[in-house]
Amino acid sequence: MTSGIGVLPSQRIEQMIGAGTLAGTPAILTDQIQPASLDLRLGDTAYRVRASFLAGEGRTVAGRLDEFEMHRIRLDGGAVLEKGAVYVVPLMERLALPEGIQAVANAKSSTGRLDLLTRLITDEGVEFDRIAPGYTGPLYAEICPQSFSVLVRPGMRLNQIRFRDGQAVLTDDELQERHARHKLVDGVAQIDHGLAFSVDLKPRAGDLVGYRAKPHTGVIDLDRIGHYDPAEYWEPIHTDEGRIILDPGAFYILVSREAVHIPPDCAAEMAPYLAMAGEFRVHYAGFFDPGFGHDAAGGAGSRGVLEVRCHEAPFVLEHGQVVGRLVYERMAAVPDTLYGAGIKSNYQGQGLKLSKHFKAVSG
Incomplete structure (x- = not known):
C-alpha cells in the first residue's frame, strides 16, 4: 500500500521511524509527523557564526563550526536570535537514509511568514535543503532572522523534511x-x-x-x-x-x-x-x-x-x-491524514494572513 514511487506519506514516515531510518534524541513525537513531512526540532545550543556555509564534500558541519564559530548560546530557558545574524543549531533528529530515498527540507509556513531564513545543512552537503540518498548522520538548521529578532527554545520546529522515492514531479x-x-x-x-x-x-x-x-x-x-x-x-x-x-x-x-x-x-x-x-x-x-x-x-x-x-x-x-x-x-500513497483534517493546520482556507503569532486583523 505504501510502496509506490513518489513523496512518502505519513504512514511511510512512521515506518521509517520504526526501522531507525529516522531517529531522534529525545525520541520523535507523533505530532511531528505531517501528511507528507516530518517537523524537525531545535537542539539545545545555537552557534553564532561569521557567515553562512555548506560543509562541502568530505567535510563535516562540526569541523566547519570550528572555523566559523564566534560564540555559542544555550537555548534552555529561551535565547534571542538577533536580526541579521547567522546561527547554526544542531537538530534533535538524525538520518540513516537507504539508497533510493532522497530528502528535501523547507521552512515551515510560520517560519517563512516571519522572514526567518531557515535552511537545512548536513555533513558533506553541497546544497542547502537537499540530502542525497544513503546519507547517514546529523542534521543542522542554519537560521538567519531577516526582519525580526526571535526568542527560541529547544524543541521548537522551524523547518520540516520530506522524503522521495524515485521521480515524483508531475509532467x-x-x-x-x-x-x-x-x-x-x-x-x-x-x-x-x-x-x-x-x-x-x-x-x-x-x-x-x-x-x-x-x-x-x-x-x-x-x-x-x-x-x-x-x-x-x-x-x-x-x-x-x-x-x-x-x-x-x-x-x-x-x-x-x-x-x-x-x-x-x-x-x-x-x-x-x-x-x-x-x-x-x-x-x-x-x-x-x-x-x-x-x-x-x-x-x-x-x-x-x-x-x-x-x-x-x-x-x-x-x-x-x-x-x-x-x-x-x-504521492507514493495517499496519507492517512490530510492537511486540515483533524490536525493542527493553521492556514487551511486562508486568504491574506500573517503568521500564527499575531492577533487576527479585524476588518
Missing part, C-alpha cells in the same frame, strides 16, 4: 489531467513546467493588499500564538490602483490571486518564477501538503500566501502578474 500533461479531474485552481490553469500563480492586488472587498515588515521592532517569542499586535510589527499596504512598488531590501506578505487545491494524492512545492520577470524573490516556505485547499464536499481551495523580498532596484508589482509556479509531485 505538464499529468497536471492538465489532474486539473480536469480536481480543478487545481479556481480560474484558468496556466500550466508550463508547473502551475503558474499570480499576485492579488485587487481584493474583492476593501483596499488592503498586504503587509510590509517594519524595520525596528521588538522580539517575537515563537511560543506565543495569537499574541502580538500586528501594528507593532507590520505596516499595512493599501492600494486601489492594482499595483504597488516594492522597495529594495523590504519584506512583504502578499497573497495569490488564485485559490489553490492540492489533491490527496499530490504534494506541491512553490518555485520562484524566472529571474528575468523581476527583481524580487517569492517564497521562503514553499511546501504544500496533500489536502491543502481540499474539501471532500467541494471546496474552493485556499489562496497561497506570498513571502516577497525585493532585491537591488525598486520594482512595480501589478495585479495578476505571474510571480511563481507550483510544482506538483505524486
